[in-house]
Amino acid sequence: MMKKISLIILINFVYQFSFAQTLSNYNLSFEKLATRWDEGMPLGNGMLGALIWGKGDKLRLSLDRADLWDERKALPDLTTYSFKWVQQQVEKKEYRIVQKTLDDPYHETTPTKIPAAAIEFNVSSFGKVLSNVLEINTALNTVKFQNGIVFNCYIHATKNQGFFGFENLENVDVLPNLIVHNYAGNEKATADNSHAGQGLQKLGYAKGDVTKTPNSIRYKQPMTDGHFYEVLITWRKIKNKIIGSWTVSKDAEAVMPPISTTAKEPTGWDTHTKWWTSYWNKSSISIPDELVQKQYYLEMYKLGSVARKGAPAITLQAVWTADNGSLPPWKGDFHNDLNTQLSYWPTYTSNHLAEGKTFTDWLWKVKGESELYTKAYFGVSGLNIPGVVALSGKPMGGWNQYAMSPTVSAWCSQHFYWQWKYSMDKQFLNEQAYPYIIQSATFLENISVSKDGLRMLPLSSSPEYNDNDISAWFKKWSNFDLSLAKFLFKAAKEVSIAKGDKKGAEHWATIASQLPDYEVNETGFTIAPGQNLTSSHRHMSQYMGIYPLALLDYNKAEDKIRIDNSFKQLEAKGTRAWVGYSFSWMASLYARAYQADKAIKQLQIFASNFCSPNSFHLNGDQKGGQYSGFTYRPFTLEGNFAFAQGVHELLLQSRDGYVEVFPAIPSTWNDCSFKDLRTAGAFLVSASYREGATLRIEILCENGGELNIKLPKGDFVLASRHNQMLRERTKLFTQKGEKLVFVNRG
Numbered sequence: 001m002m003k004k005i006s007l008i009i010l011i012n013f014v015y016q017f018s019f020a021q022t023l024s025n026y027n028l029s030f031e032k033l034a035t036r037w038d039e040g041m042p043l044g045n046g047m048l049g050a051l052i053w054g055k056g057d058k059l060r061l062s063l064d065r066a067d068l069w070d071e072r073k074a075l076p077d078l079t080t081y082s083f084k085w086v087q088q089q090v091e092k093k094e095y096r097i098v099q100k101t102l103d104d105p106y107h108e109t110t111p112t113k114i115p116a117a118a119i120e121f122n123v124s125s126f127g128k129v130l131s132n133v134l135e136i137n138t139a140l141n142t143v144k145f146q147n148g149i150v151f152n153c154y155i156h157a158t159k160n161q162g163f164f165g166f167e168n169l170e171n172v173d174v175l176p177n178l179i180v181h182n183y184a185g186n187e188k189a190t191a192d193n194s195h196a197g198q199g200l201q202k203l204g205y206a207k208g209d210v211t212k213t214p215n216s217i218r219y220k221q222p223m224t225d226g227h228f229y230e231v232l233i234t235w236r237k238i239k240n241k242i243i244g245s246w247t248v249s250k251d252a253e254a255v256m257p258p259i260s261t262t263a264k265e266p267t268g269w270d271t272h273t274k275w276w277t278s279y280w281n282k283s284s285i286s287i288p289d290e291l292v293q294k295q296y297y298l299e300m301y302k303l304g305s306v307a308r309k310g311a312p313a314i315t316l317q318a319v320w321t322a323d324n325g326s327l328p329p330w331k332g333d334f335h336n337d338l339n340t341q342l343s344y345w346p347t348y349t350s351n352h353l354a355e356g357k358t359f360t361d362w363l364w365k366v367k368g369e370s371e372l373y374t375k376a377y378f379g380v381s382g383l384n385i386p387g388v389v390a391l392s393g394k395p396m397g398g399w400n401q402y403a404m405s406p407t408v409s410a411w412c413s414q415h416f417y418w419q420w421k422y423s424m425d426k427q428f429l430n431e432q433a434y435p436y437i438i439q440s441a442t443f444l445e446n447i448s449v450s451k452d453g454l455r456m457l458p459l460s461s462s463p464e465y466n467d468n469d470i471s472a473w474f475k476k477w478s479n480f481d482l483s484l485a486k487f488l489f490k491a492a493k494e495v496s497i498a499k500g501d502k503k504g505a506e507h508w509a510t511i512a513s514q515l516p517d518y519e520v521n522e523t524g525f526t527i528a529p530g531q532n533l534t535s536s537h538r539h540m541s542q543y544m545g546i547y548p549l550a551l552l553d554y555n556k557a558e559d560k561i562r563i564d565n566s567f568k569q570l571e572a573k574g575t576r577a578w579v580g581y582s583f584s585w586m587a588s589l590y591a592r593a594y595q596a597d598k599a600i601k602q603l604q605i606f607a608s609n610f611c612s613p614n615s616f617h618l619n620g621d622q623k624g625g626q627y628s629g630f631t632y633r634p635f636t637l638e639g640n641f642a643f644a645q646g647v648h649e650l651l652l653q654s655r656d657g658y659v660e661v662f663p664a665i666p667s668t669w670n671d672c673s674f675k676d677l678r679t680a681g682a683f684l685v686s687a688s689y690r691e692g693a694t695l696r697i698e699i700l701c702e703n704g705g706e707l708n709i710k711l712p713k714g715d716f717v718l719a720s721r722h723n724q725m726l727r728e729r730t731k732l733f734t735q736k737g738e739k740l741v742f743v744n745r746g
Helices: 002-017 083-092 096-107 269-280 290-306 339-343 353-365 367-378 408-423 426-447 479-499 502-513 557-573 580-592 596-609 638-651
Strands: 028-030 041-044 048-055 058-065 117-122 129-135 140-145 150-155 162-167 177-179 209-213 216-222 228-238 241-250 284-286 449-451 454-456 652-654 659-661 671-679 683-690 693-701 705-710 716-718 729-734 739-744
Touching: 041 129, 041 150, 041 290, 048 150, 058 162, 058 241, 083 096, 284 290, 290 596, 290 638, 339 408, 339 580, 339 638, 353 367, 353 408, 353 426, 367 426, 408 426, 408 479, 426 479, 426 502, 479 502, 557 580, 580 596, 580 638, 596 638, 638 652, 638 671, 652 671, 659 683, 693 705
Parallel strands: 659 705
Antiparallel strands: 028 129, 041 048, 048 058, 058 117, 117 177, 129 140, 140 150, 150 162, 162 241, 209 216, 216 228, 228 241, 284 671, 449 454, 652 659, 671 683, 683 693, 693 739, 705 729, 716 739
């Protein structure tokens, strides 16, 4: 008995100690200022953003606001150039007219995300930089100079206000200088291999007004159609310090008042750090791979910086729009053929549902616009959102197969489904998840046709396979579209049951039964019938059924064969055409097949080869093409956040109807642990793995209900229920708020 008590005490000590390390281990720390905007120190609060870097002998803050958009229309009337019209051109093999009408307008200047301005400080007399640190636990950037001057900067977590300050200014004066972007001039944009768009002067804005006082600078930039935005910088001197703040406002929104010259440093630091403390306390992990663990925490820092209630969804660059004189890569838009979806993958398992809900909030906000687009372009009722979309929800055009795909809302619906399943929030189910999923399923039912007793799409595609050529359209289901249809009708049935809609559940089960099986052969999942994966390709879209849709389970013999053959073909074709997010996504795919060593290798490649020093995903291989033929450096965020989910998938998985703890631990890991990761069913799980075995699992049943769990290898008892003996697959009925404790006696 004493041995058992000692073991439990030891387990508890080790378990608690594993989470005692501080976040300072994962700070960004350099001995210089970055010399490029996309390597700057990133700060943000979902709405406002800043990058701190050095441009010449100036310390520069590149300022951004998430909803700064120029949404001048580019596409023609979609009731004329409709999906049916596209079908007709495909049938006639006259596809150039489709490209000219629905793709070429995307390459016009607008719609586009735009940057705000910049603040510069002349630091040429300060001497060299001794340290430049971003503390991720408080989102504070501190720069220390050789002459003793210290610069601090942060963006308040809950207020649309940024703060900066200089300390130890003995006999030195440094004041902010506003840098206005080149909206009206002729200066050429900087060529930096970042896939930048046209120069900002192409927007054709009138020159903005700058008003200065001894303690403030106000800048008002007119846009078009009466729109404008303002930047306000204020500061004050206190002995040997300067304390300042800035904000960016849009249209008639009130800007902040100048900083008081008498109040005591009203920076709101306490409320700012309180938010970040709460954020970091939601969950934690500890793994023995230093490279991957640091990258993971930097991803979670960026997630907290770009996803916030009331802000738009995460775009390609979110609040860090390019500061190089050009429109951002791919105009900084909402790409719903992959990018927005991957960006929110880690929010659910990491127990950051509030951050995840910013996506469904935005989708719900633009739902009316999506319905108008659906009716105009597809000519049927229901709901589908464009694959490439502006802030307001209006379509932007682009490669038609993906920019205006009929299955976009099916994938977006998964986030309504996940938000409900991971929270079990009945109000969210009733008010948003159920109507969004049902309307999306209704659209897909209406747009599909019956052929030979099976339901088919008039045209199908798989993202960027055959690019924008007519051959990118398939007459039969691509596995990408088919997987999404299978998921959507399955989800529609499930939310109908949860809502008490028996008739609806029966209807969606019938519709789902009308879908064909996946197209598979000796190469595993094909792109589409007659279209094998014949070369390396950056998208993993044909494997949607494996992940993220989890329609296949490696524990089933037939699924295992399909998955193994798919991976064999994928590996044979290599990674030369992959970009960063390909490796991130592949990590989750391998984890779902319990191929942990291959999964961790994908994460290591991503972190070492596809990120800038500040952790930004740059798409191309930054080590000269070691793993990919793409060596450019356009910054987008989806690869970063898919990376974080790849780490989660090694530690905890929500599969179809059950939870699995430590499903894919790499052979090199002897010790790892996590605290308060979340699963479907609203269960918060903490677990420790030591010397190759799982010691303890704790589960908080937030809402109660059925827990179906697959336990790791070992002899587990349920200590919280009188040491109840357990099987590997165990089904438990839990009470709301109950805490389950599983202990390995082996």
